[in-house]
Amino acid sequence: MIYSFKILQRYQLSKVILVVLLLIVLVVGAVPGYITGKWSWKNTPRITNFKDLRQIREEGLTISDLPTISHQKIRIADHNWLLQKVKQDNQSVILLLLTPNGPKDKPQVEWMDINGFNRWKTDSHQRVKFTVKIAGNGNGTTDSEKQSSNIEARFFRGWTNQQTYAVMQWYAWPGGGSPETGDWFWKDRSAMISKKRVPWVAVNILLPVEPLADIDPYLPQVKSIGEKIQASLMKEAFK
Template identity: 40%
Template sequence: MSFQLPKVVLLLLLLILISIGAVPGYLSGKWRWTEPPKVVTLSKLRSLRETGLTLPGWQVAKRETPQIGEHKWLSQEMTRTNQKATLLLFSQKGPREQPEVEWNDINGFQRWKTDSSKQVEFAIATPPTQVTAHFFRGWTSEQTYVVLQWYATSQGGHPDPSHWFFADRIAQWQNRRVPWVAVSILVPIDPLDDLEKHWAEVESLAQTVQSTLMADVLKAN
């Protein structure tokens, strides 16, 4: 019974949100789920893969748009002093598009094995924002990486699509939307390296990515 309780609570919460969202639509004659509010930053989200993401302190050595799963992503190979990293971004393309299988697509594209998986948190100062991300090691016969993944939003971020879903439903009730960008950071490391010794480097890059996205493509003017 205790195992089923969280599922029951989530179901009740979803029903409440749907009911709340349906009332204004019923009164106005417009159903919000069939005509959701506009994503005001959609044009910037769509152009992200063409323009790339400029990060303070980092130089882009190579930029391309690989086909990963059913979508084209932005891939940036970047350098800073003696550091190297690859940034993979997939930004929302339409008002009905929602995060779904991006991490499975990345796993299939990289064809890597993984271990040491856990959730971590990092914060940015302006505006004060907390982000939860998926942190793990991915390796192939050629290269080993420390990997950090999350869905960046104007409210923070989380690797689980359900967090965006509930935030967006609440936002629709308030006649707005929660735009999103799937972020995957890959930092090359030596095989069997201790991941924790790379955390400060990865966290710093993640903070820069999140704050840059929030200041531009995720920001409603």
């Protein structure tokens, strides 16, 4: 009983320390602006590469080794998405990409919007991780001259009466990506302390598979597509 109580005390202490650290981060970023009259939450820094993000939505994303078959803007919920079809091994793969349209846009309920748009059932949910490295501004390709992104994504099976898909989803940003809106939120708030913002793109990969097929064998293929998309975003949108 005493041992359990000590564990509970340590757990509560850890939670208190975490909350205090988060408050310090917020206060350090907010107090200077408050004192000078330039309230940082009111005068939010702007994402500087809106032009590049809009160009992706208008013209599609150029992806190495994945030729574009077609691309168009479609309306999903209250947002204009890019629907792009690419070719891999004589197979058509569907990409759905959403870029922010203004400084107030942030990741919110994109995955729910996609579910509603496709009207599919889902199962076999899991999390997958992969790392993308591309050459930096230098001419070499050593580790110190590479840009790196560590990605965590959702991977699941989605199906309707007509088609089954192996699906991968994540919010991409410079240096990483995650399917959780909260992960982007804290990255963005941390950047705001330095008067910067974190651009993002919601990424959906839909790989058609056999009706109700096991999707695990398709994971390497979908992950490969995801790596190429993240690399292209690092070059075109997050440069």
